[in-house]
Amino acid sequence: MKRLILILLLTLPLISNAIDLENGKKQARSCALCHGVYGQGTPGPASPRLAGTPAGYMVKEIEAYINEERINPRMVITSSLHSLSEEDIDDIAAYYESINLEKIRPGLGDIPQWPGNKEAGYEIYNEECKSCHRKNGMGKSRKGIPALALQYPRYLYRQIKMFQWDKRVHDDDPEDETFDDFTDRQIEDILAYVSSLAPNNKK
Numbered sequence: 001m002k003r004l005i006l007i008l009l010l011t012l013p014l015i016s017n018a019i020d021l022e023n024g025k026k027q028a029r030s031c032a033l034c035h036g037v038y039g040q041g042t043p044g045p046a047s048p049r050l051a052g053t054p055a056g057y058m059v060k061e062i063e064a065y066i067n068e069e070r071i072n073p074r075m076v077i078t079s080s081l082h083s084l085s086e087e088d089i090d091d092i093a094a095y096y097e098s099i100n101l102e103k104i105r106p107g108l109g110d111i112p113q114w115p116g117n118k119e120a121g122y123e124i125y126n127e128e129c130k131s132c133h134r135k136n137g138m139g140k141s142r143k144g145i146p147a148l149a150l151q152y153p154r155y156l157y158r159q160i161k162m163f164q165w166d167k168r169v170h171d172d173d174p175e176d177e178t179f180d181d182f183t184d185r186q187i188e189d190i191l192a193y194v195s196s197l198a199p200n201n202k203k
């Protein structure tokens, strides 16, 4: 009994900060124009998937767009990001994370297998990416690390170029050098491996 009370006390702050998925769904309507009705995104470089991706990461990115640490004025204006409350942002992220595209329609969650040398990509991923983005490529929500395995490779390719061109900060560290020495071929290889981790490409 004592234990139960302790558990209740420990979880109380979480309960009082309850996530409202219905509110998240309502607020997310303004995102559908670019990210798709279910947050599925499109295979191009400019419509990343949000469905099923770590909520902690999404919250961090939405705040980065609002604070102009990531630059995307069209998105900030179209969805009036400045008028969202902190609760709204938490709700939107939790709503998108909760979406299982395969349940909505089989195939909707598919990620194209990127051409390239998967084995070479595995070597690099295992050495240099796995510690943060995890072995299964699903990221870590609480640490704000994205799920590469659920994301469209053309979008990821573009983001890696942005890291190389110093137009976006990787790993919250302006001094980060992860991508400095990679050739385009090596990036293609990493993406070939990462996209092979998507559930539909797993053999």
Ligand code: HEC
Residues within 6 Å of the ligand: 027, 028, 030, 031, 032, 033, 034, 035, 046, 047, 048, 049, 050, 057, 058, 059, 061, 062, 070, 071, 072, 074, 075, 078, 079, 092, 146, 151
């Ligand atoms: C006008 C089109 C547009 C609208 C509307 C829009 N977005 Fe975006 N969003 C984009 C584009 C384009 C990117 C990727 C661009 C970039 O930063 O490189 C993006 C990126 C993101 C990312 C980062 C994804 C990642 O993997 O890093 C998040 C999170 C996001 N949007 C959330 C939202 C939410 C939540 C809404 C609605 C409240 C929204 N967006 C509305 C166009 C839009």
Ligand code: HEC
Residues within 6 Å of the ligand: 048, 060, 061, 124, 125, 128, 129, 130, 131, 132, 133, 143, 144, 145, 146, 147, 148, 151, 156, 157, 159, 160, 169, 170, 171, 172, 178, 190
């Ligand atoms: C020390 C931890 C760490 C390591 C190692 C790491 N990353 Fe990341 N990565 C992050 C974090 C944190 C972010 C989110 C950055 C942000 O908030 O904008 C990120 C973001 C990304 C993104 C952007 C995804 C998106 O949805 O926009 C890509 C692509 C990426 N990493 C690829 C890689 C690859 C490939 C490697 C290995 C070569 C790697 N990362 C190694 C921590 C790491």
